[in-house]
Amino acid sequence: MDTLDELDRRILDVLQMDASHTNAELAELVHVSPPTCLRRVKHLTETGVIQRQVALVAPEKLGARLTAIVEITLDVQAAERMDEFEKVVAAEPAILQCYRVSPGPDFVLVVQVADMPAYHALAHRVFAAQKNVRNVKAYFSTFRSKFETRIAP
Template sequence: MTELDRIDRNILTLLQADCSVTNVQLSEQVGLSPPACLKRVKRLTEEGYITRQVALVAPQKLGSMLHMVVEVFMERDHKQLFQDFAKKVQATPEVKQSYQVTGEVDFVLIVMVKDMEAYETLCDRLLYSHPNVRKFRTLISMKRDKFETSVEVR
Protein backbone atom coordinates (compact mmCIF):
# COMPACT_ATOMS: atom_id res chain seq x y z
CA MET A 1 0.00 0.00 0.00
CA THR A 2 1.30 3.40 -0.99
CA GLU A 3 1.97 5.98 1.73
CA LEU A 4 -0.32 8.99 1.44
CA ASP A 5 1.26 12.25 0.39
CA ARG A 6 -0.14 15.77 0.75
CA ILE A 7 -2.08 15.55 -2.55
CA ASP A 8 -3.63 12.17 -1.65
CA ARG A 9 -4.74 13.55 1.72
CA ASN A 10 -6.18 16.64 0.03
CA ILE A 11 -8.09 14.50 -2.47
CA LEU A 12 -9.56 12.39 0.35
CA THR A 13 -10.55 15.48 2.34
CA LEU A 14 -12.22 17.14 -0.65
CA LEU A 15 -14.09 13.97 -1.70
CA GLN A 16 -15.40 13.51 1.84
CA ALA A 17 -16.87 17.02 1.69
CA ASP A 18 -18.47 16.46 -1.74
CA CYS A 19 -17.86 13.36 -3.85
CA SER A 20 -20.07 14.73 -6.62
CA VAL A 21 -17.33 17.09 -7.85
CA THR A 22 -16.12 16.30 -11.33
CA ASN A 23 -12.62 15.01 -11.87
CA VAL A 24 -11.77 18.29 -13.64
CA GLN A 25 -12.95 20.34 -10.62
CA LEU A 26 -11.07 18.06 -8.23
CA SER A 27 -7.89 18.21 -10.30
CA GLU A 28 -8.01 22.02 -10.27
CA GLN A 29 -8.46 22.08 -6.49
CA VAL A 30 -5.48 19.79 -5.84
CA GLY A 31 -3.23 21.18 -8.57
CA LEU A 32 -2.97 18.14 -10.85
CA SER A 33 -3.88 17.43 -14.45
CA PRO A 34 -7.23 15.63 -14.83
CA PRO A 35 -5.61 12.32 -15.92
CA ALA A 36 -3.15 12.38 -12.98
CA CYS A 37 -5.96 13.17 -10.56
CA LEU A 38 -8.16 10.38 -11.91
CA LYS A 39 -5.25 7.96 -11.61
CA ARG A 40 -4.80 8.90 -7.94
CA VAL A 41 -8.50 8.54 -7.14
CA LYS A 42 -8.50 5.13 -8.82
CA ARG A 43 -5.44 4.06 -6.78
CA LEU A 44 -6.97 5.34 -3.53
CA THR A 45 -10.08 3.29 -4.31
CA GLU A 46 -8.14 0.15 -5.25
CA GLU A 47 -6.07 0.39 -2.06
CA GLY A 48 -9.22 0.68 0.07
CA TYR A 49 -8.90 4.29 1.22
CA ILE A 50 -12.15 5.07 -0.62
CA THR A 51 -14.65 2.34 0.13
CA ARG A 52 -17.89 3.81 -1.26
CA GLN A 53 -19.33 6.96 -2.76
CA VAL A 54 -22.80 7.66 -1.41
CA ALA A 55 -25.45 10.35 -1.23
CA LEU A 56 -26.38 11.52 2.26
CA VAL A 57 -30.15 11.86 2.48
CA ALA A 58 -31.89 14.23 4.90
CA PRO A 59 -34.04 11.82 6.95
CA GLN A 60 -36.41 14.60 8.06
CA LYS A 61 -37.44 15.09 4.42
CA LEU A 62 -38.70 11.51 4.26
CA GLY A 63 -41.15 11.79 7.12
CA SER A 64 -41.10 11.10 10.80
CA MET A 65 -38.46 8.65 12.04
CA LEU A 66 -37.29 7.64 15.49
CA HIS A 67 -33.53 7.65 16.02
CA MET A 68 -32.38 5.49 18.91
CA VAL A 69 -29.20 4.51 20.66
CA VAL A 70 -29.50 0.98 21.99
CA GLU A 71 -27.05 -0.37 24.56
CA VAL A 72 -26.90 -4.17 24.53
CA PHE A 73 -25.67 -6.19 27.51
CA MET A 74 -24.68 -9.79 26.79
CA GLU A 75 -25.15 -12.70 29.20
CA ARG A 76 -21.82 -14.43 28.62
CA ASP A 77 -18.51 -13.12 27.31
CA HIS A 78 -18.18 -15.70 24.54
CA LYS A 79 -16.54 -14.90 21.21
CA GLN A 80 -18.79 -17.08 19.04
CA LEU A 81 -21.99 -15.72 20.63
CA PHE A 82 -20.74 -12.16 20.07
CA GLN A 83 -19.95 -12.98 16.43
CA ASP A 84 -23.40 -14.53 15.96
CA PHE A 85 -25.04 -11.39 17.35
CA ALA A 86 -22.87 -9.11 15.20
CA LYS A 87 -23.81 -11.15 12.11
CA LYS A 88 -27.51 -10.81 12.96
CA VAL A 89 -27.05 -7.06 13.43
CA GLN A 90 -25.37 -6.81 10.00
CA ALA A 91 -28.48 -8.35 8.42
CA THR A 92 -30.86 -5.91 10.18
CA PRO A 93 -31.58 -2.87 7.98
CA GLU A 94 -32.95 -0.75 10.84
CA VAL A 95 -29.54 -0.86 12.53
CA LYS A 96 -27.53 1.89 10.86
CA GLN A 97 -24.37 1.55 12.96
CA SER A 98 -23.07 -1.06 15.37
CA TYR A 99 -20.14 -0.89 17.74
CA GLN A 100 -18.75 -3.63 19.94
CA VAL A 101 -17.47 -1.71 22.96
CA THR A 102 -15.62 -2.22 26.21
CA GLY A 103 -17.01 -1.67 29.68
CA GLU A 104 -20.38 -2.56 31.14
CA VAL A 105 -22.13 -2.46 27.74
CA ASP A 106 -21.13 -4.93 25.02
CA PHE A 107 -22.70 -3.38 21.90
CA VAL A 108 -24.01 0.06 21.01
CA LEU A 109 -26.46 0.19 18.12
CA ILE A 110 -27.72 3.22 16.23
CA VAL A 111 -31.23 2.43 15.06
CA MET A 112 -33.74 4.23 12.82
CA VAL A 113 -37.37 3.11 12.74
CA LYS A 114 -40.67 4.59 11.62
CA ASP A 115 -42.42 4.34 14.97
CA MET A 116 -42.55 2.47 18.28
CA GLU A 117 -44.43 -0.43 16.72
CA ALA A 118 -41.58 -0.93 14.25
CA TYR A 119 -39.10 -0.75 17.13
CA GLU A 120 -41.03 -3.39 19.07
CA THR A 121 -40.92 -5.67 16.01
CA LEU A 122 -37.17 -5.06 15.73
CA CYS A 123 -36.67 -5.92 19.41
CA ASP A 124 -38.59 -9.17 18.98
CA ARG A 125 -36.53 -10.09 15.92
CA LEU A 126 -33.08 -9.01 17.12
CA LEU A 127 -32.87 -8.62 20.88
CA TYR A 128 -35.44 -10.81 22.63
CA SER A 129 -34.77 -13.74 20.31
CA HIS A 130 -30.98 -13.85 20.78
CA PRO A 131 -29.97 -16.32 23.51
CA ASN A 132 -27.02 -14.25 24.73
CA VAL A 133 -28.75 -10.87 25.12
CA ARG A 134 -29.21 -10.34 28.86
CA LYS A 135 -30.80 -6.89 28.64
CA PHE A 136 -30.76 -3.73 26.59
CA ARG A 137 -31.39 -0.06 27.21
CA THR A 138 -32.92 2.28 24.65
CA LEU A 139 -32.21 5.99 24.41
CA ILE A 140 -34.50 7.90 22.04
CA SER A 141 -32.91 10.87 20.34
CA MET A 142 -34.88 14.07 20.80
CA LYS A 143 -32.73 16.08 18.36
CA ARG A 144 -29.59 15.52 16.35
CA ASP A 145 -27.16 18.31 17.17
CA LYS A 146 -24.26 17.05 15.06
CA PHE A 147 -23.76 14.47 12.36
CA GLU A 148 -20.43 14.00 10.60
CA THR A 149 -19.31 11.32 8.21
CA SER A 150 -15.81 12.58 7.48
CA VAL A 151 -12.63 11.36 9.13
CA GLU A 152 -9.51 13.43 9.61
CA VAL A 153 -6.96 12.56 6.94
CA ARG A 154 -3.41 12.70 8.29
Protein backbone atom coordinates in the same frame (compact mmCIF):
# COMPACT_ATOMS: atom_id res chain seq x y z
CA MET B 1 -1.39 1.94 2.33
CA ASP B 2 1.77 3.82 3.14
CA THR B 3 1.41 7.26 4.64
CA LEU B 4 -0.78 9.71 2.82
CA ASP B 5 0.89 12.69 1.23
CA GLU B 6 -0.53 16.20 1.04
CA LEU B 7 -2.21 15.57 -2.33
CA ASP B 8 -3.94 12.45 -1.05
CA ARG B 9 -5.17 14.42 1.95
CA ARG B 10 -6.53 17.23 -0.24
CA ILE B 11 -8.33 14.71 -2.45
CA LEU B 12 -9.85 12.95 0.56
CA ASP B 13 -10.90 16.23 2.12
CA VAL B 14 -12.75 17.35 -1.02
CA LEU B 15 -14.34 13.94 -1.66
CA GLN B 16 -15.61 13.69 1.91
CA MET B 17 -17.40 17.01 1.50
CA ASP B 18 -18.85 16.16 -1.93
CA ALA B 19 -18.02 12.95 -3.78
CA SER B 20 -20.18 13.91 -6.76
CA HIS B 21 -17.43 15.99 -8.40
CA THR B 22 -16.25 14.80 -11.78
CA ASN B 23 -12.59 13.89 -12.01
CA ALA B 24 -11.92 17.14 -13.88
CA GLU B 25 -13.63 19.20 -11.17
CA LEU B 26 -11.80 17.33 -8.42
CA ALA B 27 -8.46 17.79 -10.17
CA GLU B 28 -9.07 21.53 -10.44
CA LEU B 29 -10.07 21.78 -6.78
CA VAL B 30 -6.92 19.99 -5.58
CA HIS B 31 -4.67 21.69 -8.15
CA VAL B 32 -3.40 18.69 -10.17
CA SER B 33 -3.92 17.36 -13.67
CA PRO B 34 -6.95 15.13 -14.29
CA PRO B 35 -4.81 12.03 -15.06
CA THR B 36 -2.87 12.47 -11.81
CA CYS B 37 -6.09 12.94 -9.88
CA LEU B 38 -7.70 9.88 -11.44
CA ARG B 39 -4.63 7.76 -10.68
CA ARG B 40 -4.58 8.93 -7.05
CA VAL B 41 -8.29 8.29 -6.48
CA LYS B 42 -7.94 4.85 -8.05
CA HIS B 43 -5.00 4.07 -5.75
CA LEU B 44 -6.86 5.35 -2.68
CA THR B 45 -9.80 3.10 -3.62
CA GLU B 46 -7.70 0.02 -4.41
CA THR B 47 -5.83 0.29 -1.12
CA GLY B 48 -9.05 0.63 0.87
CA VAL B 49 -8.56 4.20 2.05
CA ILE B 50 -11.74 5.05 0.14
CA GLN B 51 -14.10 2.26 1.11
CA ARG B 52 -17.09 3.36 -0.96
CA GLN B 53 -19.00 6.40 -2.15
CA VAL B 54 -22.56 6.90 -0.98
CA ALA B 55 -25.33 9.47 -0.87
CA LEU B 56 -26.32 10.82 2.54
CA VAL B 57 -30.10 10.78 2.83
CA ALA B 58 -32.27 12.81 5.22
CA PRO B 59 -33.94 10.05 7.30
CA GLU B 60 -37.08 12.08 7.96
CA LYS B 61 -37.68 12.44 4.21
CA LEU B 62 -38.02 8.64 4.07
CA GLY B 63 -40.20 8.40 7.17
CA ALA B 64 -37.43 7.35 9.59
CA ARG B 65 -38.01 9.95 12.28
CA LEU B 66 -36.78 8.10 15.38
CA THR B 67 -33.10 7.56 16.15
CA ALA B 68 -32.13 5.23 18.97
CA ILE B 69 -28.71 4.55 20.44
CA VAL B 70 -28.93 1.05 21.90
CA GLU B 71 -26.59 -0.71 24.30
CA ILE B 72 -26.60 -4.51 24.15
CA THR B 73 -25.08 -6.84 26.72
CA LEU B 74 -24.82 -10.54 25.95
CA ASP B 75 -24.89 -13.40 28.43
CA VAL B 76 -21.94 -15.14 26.78
CA GLN B 77 -19.19 -13.07 25.17
CA ALA B 78 -17.34 -15.88 23.39
CA ALA B 79 -16.16 -14.83 19.93
CA GLU B 80 -18.58 -17.12 18.11
CA ARG B 81 -21.54 -15.76 20.13
CA MET B 82 -20.51 -12.18 19.38
CA ASP B 83 -20.23 -13.10 15.69
CA GLU B 84 -23.71 -14.67 15.78
CA PHE B 85 -25.20 -11.47 17.18
CA GLU B 86 -23.39 -9.36 14.60
CA LYS B 87 -24.85 -11.51 11.79
CA VAL B 88 -28.36 -10.90 13.11
CA VAL B 89 -27.67 -7.16 13.33
CA ALA B 90 -26.12 -7.04 9.85
CA ALA B 91 -29.34 -8.44 8.37
CA GLU B 92 -31.46 -5.66 9.89
CA PRO B 93 -31.68 -2.58 7.61
CA ALA B 94 -32.88 -0.28 10.42
CA ILE B 95 -29.63 -0.82 12.33
CA LEU B 96 -27.26 1.62 10.68
CA GLN B 97 -24.17 1.07 12.81
CA CYS B 98 -22.90 -1.62 15.16
CA TYR B 99 -19.86 -1.28 17.41
CA ARG B 100 -18.24 -3.80 19.75
CA VAL B 101 -17.30 -1.78 22.79
CA SER B 102 -15.45 -2.17 26.06
CA PRO B 103 -15.85 -1.67 28.98
CA GLY B 104 -19.57 -1.66 29.64
CA PRO B 105 -22.03 -3.20 27.23
CA ASP B 106 -20.83 -5.53 24.49
CA PHE B 107 -22.35 -3.56 21.60
CA VAL B 108 -23.61 -0.08 20.84
CA LEU B 109 -26.02 0.21 17.92
CA VAL B 110 -27.39 3.19 16.02
CA VAL B 111 -30.96 2.51 14.92
CA GLN B 112 -33.16 4.58 12.60
CA VAL B 113 -36.89 3.75 12.46
CA ALA B 114 -40.18 5.45 11.67
CA ASP B 115 -41.57 5.64 15.19
CA MET B 116 -41.82 3.94 18.58
CA PRO B 117 -44.00 1.03 17.33
CA ALA B 118 -41.37 0.33 14.68
CA TYR B 119 -38.67 0.38 17.36
CA HIS B 120 -40.66 -2.04 19.53
CA ALA B 121 -41.08 -4.40 16.58
CA LEU B 122 -37.34 -4.26 15.88
CA ALA B 123 -36.50 -4.76 19.57
CA HIS B 124 -38.69 -7.85 19.71
CA ARG B 125 -37.38 -9.26 16.42
CA VAL B 126 -33.68 -8.53 16.92
CA PHE B 127 -33.11 -8.34 20.67
CA ALA B 128 -35.81 -10.23 22.57
CA ALA B 129 -35.76 -13.15 20.13
CA GLN B 130 -32.04 -13.71 20.75
CA LYS B 131 -31.43 -16.04 23.70
CA ASN B 132 -27.96 -14.65 24.29
CA VAL B 133 -29.12 -11.03 24.77
CA ARG B 134 -29.09 -10.28 28.50
CA ASN B 135 -29.70 -6.53 28.61
CA VAL B 136 -30.94 -3.84 26.22
CA LYS B 137 -30.74 -0.16 27.08
CA ALA B 138 -32.03 2.34 24.55
CA TYR B 139 -31.61 6.10 24.34
CA PHE B 140 -33.91 8.02 22.01
CA SER B 141 -32.67 11.14 20.28
CA THR B 142 -34.74 14.26 20.84
CA PHE B 143 -32.47 16.50 18.76
CA ARG B 144 -29.40 15.92 16.60
CA SER B 145 -27.02 18.85 16.98
CA LYS B 146 -24.21 17.34 14.92
CA PHE B 147 -23.89 14.64 12.27
CA GLU B 148 -20.64 14.37 10.39
CA THR B 149 -19.18 11.64 8.22
CA ARG B 150 -15.93 13.42 7.41
CA ILE B 151 -12.69 12.12 8.93
CA ALA B 152 -9.82 14.60 8.98
CA PRO B 153 -7.30 13.12 6.53
